[in-house]
Amino acid sequence: MAKDEAGARMKRKTYEKELEKLQVQLCHLQDWVKEQKLRVVVFFEGRDAAGKGGTIKAITDKVSPRVFRVVALPAPSDREKSQLFIQRYMQHFPAGGEVVIFDRSWYNRAGVEYVMGFCSPEDHRRFLTLCPQMEKHLVESGIILIKIWLEVGMEEQERRFRARIDDPLRQWKLSPMDTESYRRWYDYSKARDLMFEATNSKHAPWTIVRSDDKRRARLNCIAHLLDSIPYKRIKKDKVKLPPRTEKGRYNDQVSLRGMKFVEERY
Structure with missing residues (x-):
């Protein structure tokens, strides 16, 4: 992969070129997952403003939402609070031929x-x-479980929070819970380390991705995902469009006369 100068943020042109290559491979992976009826679960965790949403969007941008499903659950309802803690997550787990990506997971508890x-x-x-x-039971049942932690630095998190404050298109991303997490940086660090110590197992290990440079982080995440699911490219016959039928030719534009169209402002 082409690299920018050491320490420099990746340039957009380089990023887009490499991203396109990886997204092609994700499409090949998608075909393999469907054919083999694999069940894949991907957990994305990390501090607020670590880049989870943008990374997930880069993964899912060019693949089918029927294969790659994203789950981002809100705070639990009163009913869900009375259930087993993992219950509301398990109901979203994949059937054969699906990849389910959790934007935060049951590790909210940790x-x-x-x-x-x-x-x-x-x-x-x-x-x-x-x-x-x-998780050992899930893996032994055939689920491919991939756990990714995006690690953003203290200064970069602050820069992103301040950028959200000044950007009306991103202010919705900054909630009171986010600002409280900003204040409790070290409490979250201790919680993270306790979580890693207890749940970084051989059957379901954590992988940490440094995300101060969002572009590098997204590419590294996708490359890791592709490496985590051995796949082969499936050969397909090239699709050929059939000729449109001539029988009963119908003028489908005349029939639209008198209907209301959206105003063409652009």
Whole structure:
């Protein structure tokens, strides 16, 4: 892969060229997942403003939403709070031929819920104890489980937060919970390290991606995803468009006269 000068942020032209190559491979992976009826689960975790959303968009931009599904769950309802903690995540797990990407996952319990006091210390300890066992069962059942942590630095997170404050197109990304997470940087660091220590297992390891440079992070994530699922390119016959039928030729524009069209402002 082409590289920019060491330490410099990747240039847009370089990024777009490399991204296109990787997205072609994602399309080949998609065909393989469908043919082999694989079940793939990808967890994206990381601090606020680490770049999870942009990375997920780069992955899913050129593939079918029927194969690559994105799940970003809101805060649990009262009913969901009364269920098993993992229950609301499990119902979104893939059938054969699907890749499900979680924009945050049940590791909320090890992060925001633990730091903000939304769960008890005992709930946190129980989760860290049971999680590796649960994930071992999932992997042994045939699910390919990929866990990615985006690691953004303190200064870069602050820069991104300040950029959101000044940008009306991104202000919606900055919630009171985000600003509180900014204040509790070191509490989140300790929670992250406890999570890694307990859940970085052989059967479901964590992979950390440095994300101060968003473009490099996205490319590195996609490359890692492609490496994590061995696949082969499936040969297909080239599609040929058939001739349109001449029988019963119908003027389909005349029939639209009198209908309301959107005003052509551009």
